[in-house]
Amino acid sequence: MSGVDAVLLARAQFAFTIGFHIVLPAFSIGLASYLAVLEALWLATGRSVYLDVFQYWLKIFAVVFGMGVVSGLVMAYEFGTNWARFSDKAGPVIGPLMGYEVLTAFFLEGGFLGIMLFGRERVGRAVHFIATALVAIGTLTSAFWILAANSWMQTPQGHTLSPDGRFLPDDWWAIIFNPSFPYRLVHMVIASYLSVAFTVGAVGAYHLLRDAQSQAPRVMFSMAMWMAVLVAPVQMVVGDLHGLNTRQYQPAKIAALEGDWETRPGTPLILFGMPDMQQERTDWAVEIPHLGALILTHDWNGTVQGLKEFPPADRPNSPVVFWAFRIMVGLGLLMVGVGLWAAWLRARGRLYTARWLPRAVLAMAPSGYVALLAGWTVTEVGRQPFTVHGLLRTVDSASPIGLPGVAASLAGIVVVYTIIFGSGFYFLIRMMRRPPQVGESGPPIGVPTRSAGITPAAALQDGQAP
Amino acid sequence: MTLPVVWAGLIAFAVLAYVLLDGFDLGVGILFTAERREADRDVMVNSIAPVWDGNETWLVFGGGGLFAVFPFAYAVIMPALYPAIVTMLLALMFRGVGFEFRFRATTERGRIWWDRAFCAGSTIAAFCQGLVLGGLLQGIHVEGRDYAGGWWDWLTGFTVLCGVAVVAGYALQGACWLVWRSQGGLQDRCRSHARRLGIAMLGFIVVVSLWTPLLNPIFMQRWFGWPGILLTSPVPILVALVAWLLWRSLASPLHHATPLLCAQAWFVLCYAGLGISLWPLIVPPDITIWDAAAPAASQKFLLVGAVVLIPVILGYTGYAYWVFRGKLQAGAHYH
Numbered sequence: 097m098s099g100v101d102a103v104l105l106a107r108a109q110f111a112f113t114i115g116f117h118i119v120l121p122a123f124s125i126g127l128a129s130y131l132a133v134l135e136a137l138w139l140a141t142g143r144s145v146y147l148d149v150f151q152y153w154l155k156i157f158a159v160v161f162g163m164g165v166v167s168g169l170v171m172a173y174e175f176g177t178n179w180a181r182f183s184d185k186a187g188p189v190i191g192p193l194m195g196y197e198v199l200t201a202f203f204l205e206g207g208f209l210g211i212m213l214f215g216r217e218r219v220g221r222a223v224h225f226i227a228t229a230l231v232a233i234g235t236l237t238s239a240f241w242i243l244a245a246n247s248w249m250q251t252p253q254g255h256t257l258s259p260d261g262r263f264l265p266d267d268w269w270a271i272i273f274n275p276s277f278p279y280r281l282v283h284m285v286i287a288s289y290l291s292v293a294f295t296v297g298a299v300g301a302y303h304l305l306r307d308a309q310s311q312a313p314r315v316m317f318s319m320a321m322w323m324a325v326l327v328a329p330v331q332m333v334v335g336d337l338h339g340l341n342t343r344q345y346q347p348a349k350i351a352a353l354e355g356d357w358e359t360r361p362g363t364p365l366i367l368f369g370m371p372d373m374q375q376e377r378t379d380w381a382v383e384i385p386h387l388g389a390l391i392l393t394h395d396w397n398g399t400v401q402g403l404k405e406f407p408p409a410d411r412p413n414s415p416v417v418f419w420a421f422r423i424m425v426g427l428g429l430l431m432v433g434v435g436l437w438a439a440w441l442r443a444r445g446r447l448y449t450a451r452w453l454p455r456a457v458l459a460m461a462p463s464g465y466v467a468l469l470a471g472w473t474v475t476e477v478g479r480q481p482f483t484v485h486g487l488l489r490t491v492d493s494a495s496p497i498g499l500p501g502v503a504a505s506l507a508g509i510v511v512v513y514t515i516i517f518g519s520g521f522y523f524l525i526r527m528m529r530r531p532p533q534v535g536e537s538g539p540p541i542g543v544p545t546r547s548a549g550i551t552p553a554a555a556l557q558d559g560q561a562p
Numbered sequence: 563m564t565l566p567v568v569w570a571g572l573i574a575f576a577v578l579a580y581v582l583l584d585g586f587d588l589g590v591g592i593l594f595t596a597e598r599r600e601a602d603r604d605v606m607v608n609s610i611a612p613v614w615d616g617n618e619t620w621l622v623f624g625g626g627g628l629f630a631v632f633p634f635a636y637a638v639i640m641p642a643l644y645p646a647i648v649t650m651l652l653a654l655m656f657r658g659v660g661f662e663f664r665f666r667a668t669t670e671r672g673r674i675w676w677d678r679a680f681c682a683g684s685t686i687a688a689f690c691q692g693l694v695l696g697g698l699l700q701g702i703h704v705e706g707r708d709y710a711g712g713w714w715d716w717l718t719g720f721t722v723l724c725g726v727a728v729v730a731g732y733a734l735q736g737a738c739w740l741v742w743r744s745q746g747g748l749q750d751r752c753r754s755h756a757r758r759l760g761i762a763m764l765g766f767i768v769v770v771s772l773w774t775p776l777l778n779p780i781f782m783q784r785w786f787g788w789p790g791i792l793l794t795s796p797v798p799i800l801v802a803l804v805a806w807l808l809w810r811s812l813a814s815p816l817h818h819a820t821p822l823l824c825a826q827a828w829f830v831l832c833y834a835g836l837g838i839s840l841w842p843l844i845v846p847p848d849i850t851i852w853d854a855a856a857p858a859a860s861q862k863f864l865l866v867g868a869v870v871l872i873p874v875i876l877g878y879t880g881y882a883y884w885v886f887r888g889k890l891q892a893g894a895h896y897h
Contacts, residue, residue, distance in 0.1 A: 158662055159662045159663075159666065161615075162615075162658055162659050162661060162662045163658075163659055165615055165618070165658055166654060166655040166657075166658035166659060167655070168622075169618070169621070169622060169651060169654060169655075169658075170651045170652075170655070172622050172625050172626055172629075173625050173640060173647055173651055175629060175636075175640075176625070176629065176636045176637060176639070176640025176641070176647075177640045177641060177644050177647055177648060180636075180637040180638070180640060180641050180708070180709070181637065181707075181708070183629055183633050183636050183637040183640075184633050184634055184636075184637035184707055187629050187630065187633025187634075187636065187637070187856060187860075188630075188633060188856040188857050188859070188860040189860070190629075191626070191629040191630025191631065191633055191636075191856065191860065191864075192630045192631075192856075192860050192863050192864040194626045194629060194630065195623075195626050195627055195629075195630040195631075195864045195867070195868075196864065196867050197626070198619065198622050198623045198626045198627075199623070199867050199868060199871045199872070199875070200867070200871065202619045202622055202623075203616065203619050203623075203871075203875040203878075203879070204875075204878075205615070206615040206616030206617075206618070206619040206879075207616050207875070207878045207879050207881075207882050208878070208882065209612075209615050209616075210611070210612025210613055210615070210616070210882050210885075210886065211612070211882060211885055213611075213612070214611065214612050214886070215612070215885055215886070218885050218886070219885055260707075262857075264857045264859065265857065265859045265860055265863065266859065268859075268863050495637075495640070495641045495644075495709075496641060496708045496709060496710075497641055497644060500713075501644055501645075501713060504645075505644070505645075505648045508648065508649075508652055509648075509652065512652045512655060512656070516655055516656065516659055519659075519663060520659060520663070523662075523663065523666040526666075526668070527666070
């Protein structure tokens with residue numbers, strides 16, 4: 097029994113660490129691209145407001161990126177500490193994908209982050225922009241590899257199983273471009289962009305509510321609302337395609353997130369309800385006839401498999417997946433709504449003077465991250481009770497580490513994460529509450545890192561000649 | 563047969579790169595609260611802020627690479643050294659966020675606490691890395707494909723000694739880095755730190771080197787048996803030569819970069835000694851690099867990327883260092 101409990105705690109630890117972590121790369125992915133766009137706009141138009149917005153968010157990026165790096169480092173070793181058997185068996189497939197992530201993404205980010213943050217006065221404009229663009233490309237490349245790895249765990253292919261249960265790679269192309277990968281990658285990258293759009297929009301909204309004439313908040317708010325109206329609907333379409341793909345390869349996940357127990361033609365859509373794993377039914381279900389079939393099969397009388405089709409030992413936890421899915425979709429619909437509202441106000445020339453839209457956007461500041469966490473809950477809890485879908489069970493993946501070890505490390509992690517991310521969140525909120533300035537400065541440590549070798553005149557004036 | 567050898571070399575290179583690059587970063591952190599003046603602390607942080615993230619990436623590559631190409635070794639080393647690894651990771655978190663957070667602290671007290679966290683995180687991370695090194699050297703008990711030892715197997719006098727030695731060694735690298743990159747009073751103090759740390763480091767090298775062969779008869783045979791001794795005897799001679807060079811260069815105001823090169827040469831020599839002891843084991847006392855190797859398909863696939871990308875990575879990492887070259891100005895304040 098204690099073995100099961102240690103596995104549960106190891107899962108809790110993974111959920112906790114990945115839950116904190118995933119928000120930060122999502123923020124970094126979206127923000128790095130946004131910064132690259134801002135710098136490009138500044139270089140192309142010469143409008144200083146773009147540089148101000150760039151510098152404002154660059155300081156925030158420095159904090160977010162730092163937290164993402166350290167929480168990611170924990171992930172890189174957690175596979176070994178808590179999931180040693182998974183590492184031994186799936187390492188030959190997953191490991192090289194992560195290795196490529198380090199080689200193509202992490203080094204790129206690490207190499208050019210310093211120049212991006214602190215190097216604006218040391219390198220030319222073009223080189224600085226290249227550094228920003230390379231960091232942004234690095235974040236996207238990182239998403240590429242990690243989502244390939246995750247998607248392979250969802251829809252594994254391109255390998256053979258050795259007699260001792262190890263996954264031996266045969267075809268790397270098939271492994272990387274596994275069936276769910278394109279959908280998951282696009283869905284995640286868009287989610288990152290939308291998350292950052294609503295954060296940037298909320299910060300713009302907050303400052304617009306105080307001073308509707310200020311230029312930098314207008315730029316933030318306007319760009320964010322363009323993203324909402326253009327990209328949020330795209331995300332709904334991508335999500336729908338992702339769902340169709342999941343129905344094909346992971347039907348149990350779909351049954352769990354729909355709360356469907358019976359297999360029947362013309363499956364209804366259960367809007368709300370409470371799936372009960374013991375009684376094998378969904379209580380208090382509010383259903384719309386045929387809509388489930390229409391959405392999932394694009395056919396009025398289509399058939400969707402219910403959870404009873406799968407042995408009880410192979411069913412994901414339906415209540416968790418069911419509700420996480422509704423939170424994600426609900427927030428997605430709200431984002432689309434805000435985007436349309438903003439487009440309507442923009443068409444009438446009232447985008448910056450409206451009072452209720454910025455308040456709504458402010459309230460939705462964390463919506464992207466909440467939706468993203470809910471979405472990951474759907475896909476990860478929905479893959480249970482397997483780590484490699486259908487092939488390797490979670491209970492067979494854990495380390496031979498007893499309950500006290502996992503419990504102690506979990507306690508340590510909770511304490512440290514609370515301190516570090518609590519402080520980081522506080523610093524970020526403070527930074528975002530400060531209105532952007534005309535002539536905004538760069539990250540703080542950029543200023544004194546002038547070397548005598550590069551600015552000899554200044555150095556001589558200071559009497560600091562080498 | 564040769565693929566695991568190539569990969570063992572690459573992983574060894576990544577770990578060495580980490581020890582040399584993040585070594586001085588962590589060393590600067592270890593020395594951090596020894597410097598009382600805020601201006602000096604700013605110089606210390608600023609000297610590494612633009613490069614620390616790239617440096618730490620070598621640790622991710624070392625761990626990730628092990629996962630990819632020697633998954634069996636990864637799957638037994640991590641559970642065997644569980645408490646040390648988890649503590650190291652948590653300590654590195656405090657170090658990593660310290661760069662930004664100390665500038666963001668709203669009160670003087672807050673900044674002092676983040677300074678302390680930065681220093682403690684660096685010191686504990688270095689200590690844990692020494693524990694991991696010692697724990698690996700003294701051997702890991704494996705049955706089947708699982709770690710089969712207890713919680714505290716790794717905690718011995720030897721591993722604690724290795725932990726303290728790595729703290730001293732990183733602090734030496736940090737002091738020498740600052741001799742190179744700072745000027746004025748800070749540089750003078752770092753020269754004297756480096757002298758004391760150099761003596762301590764030399765002592766640790768001697769003790770660890772004498773203790774290691776006693777851990778395992780294979781190590782003993784390697785170092786003192788014939789013909790191995792032909793290969794091993796130059797190592798202590800070179801260590802002594804570097805000690806002399808380090809001492810001379812620290813005494814001379816003309817030398818700025820030489821002490822760091824000497825400190826790092828010591829690390830390279832110790833590392834070579836480690837390689838001599840371990841080869842071809844990856845997890846003593848029994849698991850060789852061939853036992854632990856991932857299937858050739860995995861090793862080949864990642865090797866293509868590594869061969870193409872590592873030179874590129876070294877190129878742009880070098881460029882990043884070059885952009886931030888030169889002495890830092892003491893007393894300059896951020897806004």
